Amino acid sequence: xxxxxxxxxxxxxxxxxxxxxxxxxxxxxxxxxxxxxxxxxxxxxxxxxxxxxxxxxxxxxxxxxxxxxxxxxxxxxxxxxxxxxxxxxxxxxxxxxxxxxxxxxxxxxxxxxxxxxxxxxxxxxxxxxxxxxxxxxxxxxxxxxxxxxxxxxxxxxxxxxxxxxxxxxxxxxxxxxxxxxxxxxxxxxxxxxxxxxxxxxxxxxxxxxxxxxxxxxxxxxxxxxxxxxxxxxxxxxxxxxxxxxxxxxxxxxxxxxxxxxxxxxxxxxxxxxxxxxxxxxxxxxxxxxxxxxxxxxxxxxxxxxxxxxxxxxxxxxxxxxxxxxxxxxxxxxxxxxxxxxxxxxxxxxxxxxxxxxxxxxxxxxxxxxxxxxxxxxxxxxxxxxxxxxxxxxxxxxxxxxxxxxxxxxxxxxxxxxxxxxxxxxxxxxxxxxxxxxxxxxxxxxxxxxxxxxxxxxxxxxxxxxxxxxxxxxxxxxxxxxxxxxxxxxxxxxxxxxxxxxxxxxxxxxxxxxxxxxxxxxxxxxxxxxxxxxxxxxxxxxxxxxxxxxxxxxxxxxxxxxxxxxxxxxxxxxxxxxxxxxxxxxxxxxxxxxxxxxxxxxxxxxxxxxxxxxxxxxxxxxx
Numbered sequence: 001x002x003x004x005x006x007x008x009x010x011x012x013x014x015x016x017x018x019x020x021x022x023x024x025x026x027x028x029x030x031x032x033x034x035x036x037x038x039x040x041x042x043x044x045x046x047x048x049x050x051x052x053x054x055x056x057x058x059x060x061x062x063x064x065x066x067x068x069x070x071x072x073x074x075x076x077x078x079x080x081x082x083x084x085x086x087x088x089x090x091x092x093x094x095x096x097x098x099x100x101x102x103x104x105x106x107x108x109x110x111x112x113x114x115x116x117x118x119x120x121x122x123x124x125x126x127x128x129x130x131x132x133x134x135x136x137x138x139x140x141x142x143x144x145x146x147x148x149x150x151x152x153x154x155x156x157x158x159x160x161x162x163x164x165x166x167x168x169x170x171x172x173x174x175x176x177x178x179x180x181x182x183x184x185x186x187x188x189x190x191x192x193x194x195x196x197x198x199x200x201x202x203x204x205x206x207x208x209x210x211x212x213x214x215x216x217x218x219x220x221x222x223x224x225x226x227x228x229x230x231x232x233x234x235x236x237x238x239x240x241x242x243x244x245x246x247x248x249x250x251x252x253x254x255x256x257x258x259x260x261x262x263x264x265x266x267x268x269x270x271x272x273x274x275x276x277x278x279x280x281x282x283x284x285x286x287x288x289x290x291x292x293x294x295x296x297x298x299x300x301x302x303x304x305x306x307x308x309x310x311x312x313x314x315x316x317x318x319x320x321x322x323x324x325x326x327x328x329x330x331x332x333x334x335x336x337x338x339x340x341x342x343x344x345x346x347x348x349x350x351x352x353x354x355x356x357x358x359x360x361x362x363x364x365x366x367x368x369x370x371x372x373x374x375x376x377x378x379x380x381x382x383x384x385x386x387x388x389x390x391x392x393x394x395x396x397x398x399x400x401x402x403x404x405x406x407x408x409x410x411x412x413x414x415x416x417x418x419x420x421x422x423x424x425x426x427x428x429x430x431x432x433x434x435x436x437x438x439x440x441x442x443x444x445x446x447x448x449x450x451x452x453x454x455x456x457x458x459x460x461x462x463x464x465x466x467x468x469x470x471x472x473x474x475x476x477x478x479x480x481x482x483x484x485x486x487x488x489x490x491x492x493x494x495x496x497x498x499x500x501x502x503x504x505x506x507x508x509x510x511x512x513x514x515x516x517x518x519x520x521x522x523x524x525x526x527x528x529x530x531x532x533x534x535x536x537x538x539x540x541x542x543x544x545x546x547x548x549x550x551x552x553x554x555x556x557x558x559x560x561x562x563x564x565x566x567x568x569x570x571x572x573x574x575x576x577x578x579x580x581x582x583x584x585x586x587x588x589x590x591x592x593x594x595x596x597x598x599x600x601x602x603x604x605x606x607x608x609x610x611x612x613x614x615x616x617x618x619x620x621x622x
Contacts, residue, residue, distance in 0.1 A: 024057045028069040028081040031209020035062050064200065065179065065207045066136075070095040086139040110293070112235040113145040116223060122230055125155055130229040131190060132172045133222030135215050136207045137165075137179040141234040142219060176222050178214040179207040190227045250275045251538050254287035254299035257442035259565045267569070270554040271542045283416060283440035285376075285608040288312055291528060292612070298535045300570050303521040303589050304376045307597045310526075312612035316580040317535040318525040319588055320571055322347060322474070328576035332540075336578050340587060346519035347573065348473045348512050349379035351387075351500040352456060360467050362387055362500040369424055370412035371455030371466035373448045374440050375402065378593075380414065380452060380470035382600060383518040387502060399603035412466060413455050415447040416440030424455060424466055442565045450479050450566040456497075457489045468500065472520060473512040474573035475566060482560050521589040523571055524580075532580075539577050 029035045038060035049056035061078040063069040066087055072078040074095045082103075083091060091097045115124055122130065127150070135142030147168065150156040158167045168175070169184035176190035188205035192212040196202040203210035213222040216233035223231035255261045255278055264278035279296045281287045284305045290296035292312050300320070301309055321328065323345040327335055353360045360368065365388055372380030381401070389404035402417065411423035415438055425446050427437030436443030446455040449471045458465025477494045484492035498506040501515035527535045546556055557575070559568035566572050586594050601609065 024059045025055055026059050026061050026077070026079045028061050028063050028072055028078040030063060030066065030069065030081075030207070033209055035060055067179075067207075070097065073097055084136065084139045084141075086136075086142075086144050090138065111141075113141040114233060114235045114238065115146060116220065116231045116233060116238060117229060118223075124149075125153070127155070127230055128171055129173050131227065132175045132177075133190065133213060133219040133228035133231040134175065134177040135219045135233050137177050137181075139215075141216060142232045143177070146232040176205065176213040176219070176228065178205055178211050178218070180205065190222060192222075192227075250277050251535065252277045252279050252295075252297040253569070254290055254296040255280050255569070256283055256287065256440070257565075259442045259559075259563050260568045263559060263563055263568045266554050267542070267556065270549075271545055276538075276542075284374075285416075285440070288314065288526070288608060289611055291526070294528070297531060298525055298527045300523050300525050302376075302523050303378045303593060304382050304597060306524040306526055306585060307589060307594065308376065308601075308606065308608055308612075310585040311601075311609060313529070314526040315529045315532055316524045316583075316585055316588060317527045317532040318539050318577040319344075319580055320523045320525075320574045321345070321576050321578050322522060322571070322573050323575060325575045332576075332578050333581065336581055336583075339578075340583060344522050344588070346521065347379075347571075348516035349383040349518050349520055350471055350473050350476070350512055350516055351384075352453075352469045352471065352476075352497050352509070353467060353500060353506075354456065355496055355498050355506075357467060360500065361504055361506075362502060363391075363504055365468060366408055367410045368468055369466040370405075370409040370414070370421075371424065371446060371452040371469040371471075372412065372414040372417075372421075373452045373471055375414050375416035375421075376606075377470075378520045379449075379472050379517065381405075382596060383520070384470050385600065386596075387517055401600055401604040413438070413444075413446040413451075415444045415451070424464060426459060426464055442568075448565070448567055449475065450482075450560070453479050453483065454488060457483060457492065460488065470517070473516065474571065475560075476509060476512075479560065479566060486564070521593050523574075524585070524588060525577065536579055540579075543577060 027038050027041075029038050038058070042058040042060060045058055046056055061072060063072055063078070063081075066081070066083060067090075069078060069081040069083075070087075070091050073081065074097065088099060092099065115127075134146075137143050147156070147164065150171075151158055156167060156171050158164055163183065165180055165184045165187060168177075169187050173186070174189040175187045176192075177187045178191065180187045182188075190213065191205040193203035193206055193208070193210055193214075194201065195204040205211065207214055212218055213227070216237040219228075219231040219233045220237050222228045253264055253267075253276060255264050257280075261278050261280055264276070268276040268278060279290065281290050281296070284299065284301055285308070287296060287299040288301075288305070288309045291299065291309075291314060298317065306316070321335070321339075321344075351362055372384075375381055385401055385404075389401065389408050402421075405412075405414065406418070406420050409420065411420040413423075413425040414421040415425065417438060422438035425438040425444055427434045427439070427444055429435075438444055439447070441447060442451075445451055452469040452471040453476070455466045456469035480492050480494050480497070483489050494509050497509055499509060499511060499515045501507060502517070505515070507515045525535060525539065543556060546554065555562075557570050558572055560566045560572065570577075580588065589597075
């Protein structure tokens with residue numbers, strides 16, 4: 001299989017301006033199978049929509065081929081049709097029709113044009129004189145891209161003075177190119193549709209369901225039957241036919257560091273459910289991109305990243321529950337219902353400093369050295385803004401939160417950030433070289449909750465440290481104890497630290513409920529919409545098996561002591577994962593958090609949101 005190039009396949013509804021809601025909505029069909037499906041859709045819409053809805057009255061108009069559909073729509077005998085992207089130009093330029101919607105494919109948005117042959121039979125550069133099967137003339141995967149490839153590589157020559165079909169007819173020995181017309185008979189020679197002098201009964205070499213070798217399925221059928229040597233089709237056709245049962249059972253979990261990869265691989269070895277494959281990105285934003293692009297399937301995201309993922313079209317599949325372990329033994333749907341009535345257990349964002357730093361207060365952090373878990377984190381980025389760069393005392397705050405922080409703090413470590421917000425970061429050292437400095441993953445030793453605490457304490461010997469750390473309250477005392485026993489810093493004790501309160505006071509770490517920067521909504525497992533049920537079922541099987549397996553040393557929600565880092569894959573404070581049910585992201589994160597995120601991202605530049613609003617297929621290379 002040879003990848004030729006990128007192809008967008010669009011769902012095109014082409015409609016006349018003069019269509020009125022009083023008339024039936026008329027869908028143009030191209031085969032008997034499409035006609036039956038359209039009729040079923042019409043009956044379904046009639047049953048579920050009110051009679052006043054214009055789409056409650058759908059009729060199905062059978063056409064001879066795609067060109068016939070365009071003619072019917074232009075002549076006000078039909079209203080819409082689904083076309084390949086290659087026919088869009090014809091529909092718009094020659095028939096004065098309009099594009100109003102496009103298809104979103106279930107396994108990612110990108111579709112690729114491929115040339116398929118029997119194993120070992122051909123080379124993409126040696127197709128001259130072979131028999132070819134094409135999805136259709138002027139279609140993206142069957143005509144535009146493959147011929148564009150052959151021409152661009154000088155494998156086929158066209159001077160532009162003669163029809164391209166003539167050039168193609170001399171290049172291939174025989175073909176089936178539905179819709180090519182009668183000017184070059186050998187381009188239809190392999191086709192199998194019935195021939196007739198009566199137009200309505202002639203289906204030979206037509207772009208129609210009655211031509212067995214039409215469209216990508218038909219071109220592949222042409223190849224499999226032995227009629228052709230090579231088929232030019234879209235990759236979804238061979239995916240549907242050939243690694244599908246395996247592809248649909250494998251779960252690809254996105255990890256952001258070597259520590260997460262180790263834990264994920266242990267997870268994969270510990271569960272007996274659908275196969276788990278661990279894939280790696282360099283940040284949580286990178287995981288969102290990979291899932292959107294169908295290069296990974298799921299990842300657990302903190303509330304801010306989950307908000308971003310929602311803007312990117314991903315949906316929640318499960319939510320972390322931070323309450324008591326015994327609650328997890330109840331029916332998950334019953335527990336979930338109660339949570340949406342009384343609220344999820346929350347984590348709290350804290351500002352922590354060393355007790356000996358007497359001059360440091362929450363209202364006077366300008367010019368200090370700061371430690372943040374990572375850019376976009378709820379505790380160290382979003383909620384913090386209300387008390388610093390967006391606070392009432394800061395009258396000249398920069399609308400872009402990242403640049404505002406860089407101007408507010410003297411220097412700091414905000415993994416994923418830039419400039420002064422990376423100066424305190426330390427990365428990790430190997431053979432005298434510093435790697436991963438300011439990376440938004442655990443390769444930066446000051447990343448996350450544990451990392452922000454390390455940053456506050458400073459490296460071994462008390463070097464390179466911050467004045468204040470912004471992190472979550474969970475596992476804080478355990479993390480302090482771990483750093484005190486792991487060799488990072490000896491003799492650490494929770495009494496060495498205090499919390500900075502919004503009212504200017506300083507209190508002990510145990511007073512986090514009264515002294516915090518705000519409640520943090522639960523973290524969410526995010527995935528593509530079409531596989532939410534699959535991801536949730538995998539997670540439920542996984543945690544049930546691990547809960548009942550007495551000899552398992554692997555713990556899904558614990559990380560620090562085995563892997564040296566906290567909150568790997570899931571937060572260490574998680575008791576269990578719950579279904580999201582019919583609740584959306586706004587229900588989970590809450591109105592106030594969503595409103596704060598909306599206001600911040602209105603004017604804060606985020607590269608991940610640029611990706612989310614772009615066409616991910618444009619320029620995508622394999």
